[in-house]
Every structure is written in C-alpha cells, then in structure tokens.
Amino acid sequence: MELRSVEELMDLLYACRGSWDAPGLLRGRVDLHQHALQTAALLRRRRPADKELQVAGLVHAIGPLLRPGDAAAHPAGAADAVRGLLGERVARLVREHHRSGRPADDDLARLRQADEEARAPGVDAGVLEDWRTVLDLVAARNSRLGAVD
Ligand SMILES: [Fe+2]
Incomplete structure (x- = not known):
C-alpha cells in the first residue's frame, strides 16, 4: 500500500491510537500513536534542522496497521508506504531501523535510540x-525533486 497524500498519512497516524501491535510497547504502556509522537519529538530536540529524520521517527511505526500480525514485514511495509510521498531517505531510515547489528550511519543510530x-x-x-x-x-x-527526473 502506498500513501498518496499527507492527509492519508495523518489519517493512518491517527488510526495508531489504541494500537499496541509492536514488541516492547506494552511494557512501556504507550500506544503506537504516542510512540510515534515521542520518537519524533526526541529527534526534533536532538536534530532540530533535520526534518526528514524527525519525519522518519514519526512514521516508522505505521507497519503494524498496514500488515497486521506480520511483524517481520513491518519496517519494509512502512517504508514502501511512505517512499513515494516522503522520499527515499525517509523510506530507507524506516526500512532499516530494526536491522540487527551496528547501524550503518549516525542517522540510523539516532532513530534507533529515539x-x-x-x-x-x-x-x-x-x-x-x-x-x-x-x-x-x-x-x-520530495515531489519537486521527483519532478526533475
Ligand atoms: Fe518503534
């Protein structure tokens, strides 16, 4: 599923209210909506100029709503959903934020920590x-960059 507008994305993020379908969230007692807002807020505080990183934090957790039950597919599902709208860098951060091993770069490490x-x-x-x-x-x-190709 590919999101075609910010409106659609906002709807999906609102739909994360009351959804807990991700490892560890029950332990912290915050739902996916709150988890998304907190991740984005932490990144905004630490990297105020990097809007793409903040947005990656906001959308990284939409996978469970796109592919319920299939936890292994969550990061890729979320990445595919936002790539066309928010661009390749945001999609890559979302796709790779759960990979095991050493993060490939500082941005991934920051996203993972947040x-x-x-x-x-x-x-x-x-x-x-x-x-x-x-x-x-x-x-x-992103749409301006896309139009150049
Ligand atoms: Fe998360």
Whole structure:
C-alpha cells in the first residue's frame, strides 16, 4: 500500500491510537500513536534542522496497521508506504531501523535510540497536528525533486 497524500498519512497516524501491535510497547504502556509522537519529538530536540529524520521517527511505526500480525514485514511495509510521498531517505531510515547489528550511519543510530526511548507513559510529546506543516514541507520537497527526473 502506498500513501498518496499527507492527509492519508495523518489519517493512518491517527488510526495508531489504541494500537499496541509492536514488541516492547506494552511494557512501556504507550500506544503506537504516542510512540510515534515521542520518537519524533526526541529527534526534533536532538536534530532540530533535520526534518526528514524527525519525519522518519514519526512514521516508522505505521507497519503494524498496514500488515497486521506480520511483524517481520513491518519496517519494509512502512517504508514502501511512505517512499513515494516522503522520499527515499525517509523510506530507507524506516526500512532499516530494526536491522540487527551496528547501524550503518549516525542517522540510523539516532532513530534507533529515539525509538527505544519513546515508550514512556505520561510524557507530553505534543499532538499530531503539530507535524502537518513539517510533513507538507518534506512531501513538497520530495515531489519537486521527483519532478526533475
Ligand atoms: Fe518503534
């Protein structure tokens, strides 16, 4: 499944409310929606200029909604869904964030660290609406780049 608009992506992220279908999330007692917001917020604090990295953090956990039950396919499913909209770099970060072994680069290491930390109940990580303009920006930049080819 490929997402065609920021609106569709926002809908999917809202649908993550009350979904817990990922390893470790029950332990932290945050649902996928909260997990996504916390991951993105941590990356925004650490890499304020890197919107693509923040957005990768926001969307990395949509896999369980796209392919329920098939945990091994979650990262690839999420990557395929966002590639056309948000670009190859975001897709690659999402696809590789769960790979075992040493992260291939600093961005992956940062995403993975934020992913692990973003499971704390009671943290105020803002609301999804705060991310709409950032998603619009990354999508617009990606569609301009795509148009050059
Ligand atoms: Fe995660």
